[in-house]
Amino acid sequence: MGVARQRVYANTRLIAIQAFEWIGGHVRVLVVQMLFLSVIANCVWAQDASDPGTAASIRALEKQWTVGQSRNDNRALDLIFDNALVYVEYGRLVTKGEYLARIKSVSPEVDQIAMEPMTVRTFGTTAVVVGSYVEKQRNQEKRAVQRWKFVDTWVYKKNGWVLVAAAAAPVSNE
Amino acid sequence: MKKLILIAAIACWGLPPNYDYAQNSYDRDTESKLTAIERVVRLQALPSKDVNTLNTFLADEFVLVTMDGTTRSKQDLWAYLQSVDSLRYSMQEMTVRGHGNTAIVTGLFQMWGMQRGKPFKRQGRFVDTWLNREGRWVLLASVSTPTHD
Numbered sequence: 001m002g003v004a005r006q007r008v009y010a011n012t013r014l015i016a017i018q019a020f021e022w023i024g025g026h027v028r029v030l031v032v033q034m035l036f037l038s039v040i041a042n043c044v045w046a047q048d049a050s051d052p053g054t055a056a057s058i059r060a061l062e063k064q065w066t067v068g069q070s071r072n073d074n075r076a077l078d079l080i081f082d083n084a085l086v087y088v089e090y091g092r093l094v095t096k097g098e099y100l101a102r103i104k105s106v107s108p109e110v111d112q113i114a115m116e117p118m119t120v121r122t123f124g125t126t127a128v129v130v131g132s133y134v135e136k137q138r139n140q141e142k143r144a145v146q147r148w149k150f151v152d153t154w155v156y157k158k159n160g161w162v163l164v165a166a167a168a169a170p171v172s173n174e
Numbered sequence: 175m176k177k178l179i180l181i182a183a184i185a186c187w188g189l190p191p192n193y194d195y196a197q198n199s200y201d202r203d204t205e206s207k208l209t210a211i212e213r214v215v216r217l218q219a220l221p222s223k224d225v226n227t228l229n230t231f232l233a234d235e236f237v238l239v240t241m242d243g244t245t246r247s248k249q250d251l252w253a254y255l256q257s258v259d260s261l262r263y264s265m266q267e268m269t270v271r272g273h274g275n276t277a278i279v280t281g282l283f284q285m286w287g288m289q290r291g292k293p294f295k296r297q298g299r300f301v302d303t304w305l306n307r308e309g310r311w312v313l314l315a316s317v318s319t320p321t322h323d
Contacts, residue, residue, distance in 0.1 A: 124201070128315045130239065150317070151239050155274065165280075167319055169243045
């Protein structure tokens with residue numbers, strides 16, 4: 001084998017090794033990315049049915065909602081409500097803007113809410129909460145107490161869990 | 175390398191409108207599908223007590239909160255349907271809001287019929303939570319509330 005030929009062979013070998021290292025590096029990155037994605041996917045899937053962590057987060061958000069409402073804290077409520085929120089209040093369909101505007105104007109002493117036990121069911125990035133609460137209203141020296149059964153739907157989006165729908169039915173006293 | 179950057183830039187520049195188009199198309203598809211399913215469930219399957227069709231669209235975990243604040247499971251709903259002699263249903267103002275694999279359907283309803291020989295009539299608003307489970311929409315929860323508007 002001549003010197004020139006040996007040099008060409010050595011250069012070719014070097015290029016081949018570098019190419020393999022480059023491909024190997026990218027394959028490694030790709031494998032790591034795929035593993036990462038599968039872990040994320042598994043985590044989301046594993047939230048299905050009864051994930052205690054997710055359920056606890058949703059319960060905390062429900063509490064945050066009640067506290068935010070009692071303090072007229074629109075900024076806190078704005079963060080936990082989706083912009084396309086479907087909210088049914090006393091049978092009326094109201095937008096997020098309308099609901100926040102009402103909360104801002106309500107005096108906390110007039111409208112008091114006491115939450116009762118609730119059930120949280122998670123389905124991946126969706127959570128359904130079923131529960132009840134007692135609403136105490138004071139209008140013109142009159143006190144009214146009404147128990148409500150509610151269904152809230154939460155969806156996990158870019159910035160966390162947000163409320164997408166909420167509606168309640170008055171519990172009949174009969 | 176420059177070529178690669180140029181291709182990536184063109185691809186990224188093209189992404190948002192395509193994504194929007196795909197999203198809008200997905201929303202329209204979801205809306206038409208769920209509107210059709212709601213009609214099948216409420217206008218056909220419920221009045222005819224078609225348990226097979228209801229079973230297809232109602233998740234096993236399905237929960238219903240009725241207008242009087244009673245919570246009912248899928249089994250409770252079957253029992254209720256058995257107690258009803260006749261049932262008619264009508265719907266108006268249905269809207270669908272999609273959130274990925276979740277969708278919220280709301281609308282106004284009227285139902286009337288006979289239960290154990292006594293006529294009844296109810297009207298209100300419903301809010302349904304649907305989940306796309308492995309390509310199939312299933313109803314997770316439904317709440318009905320009396321209307322005041």
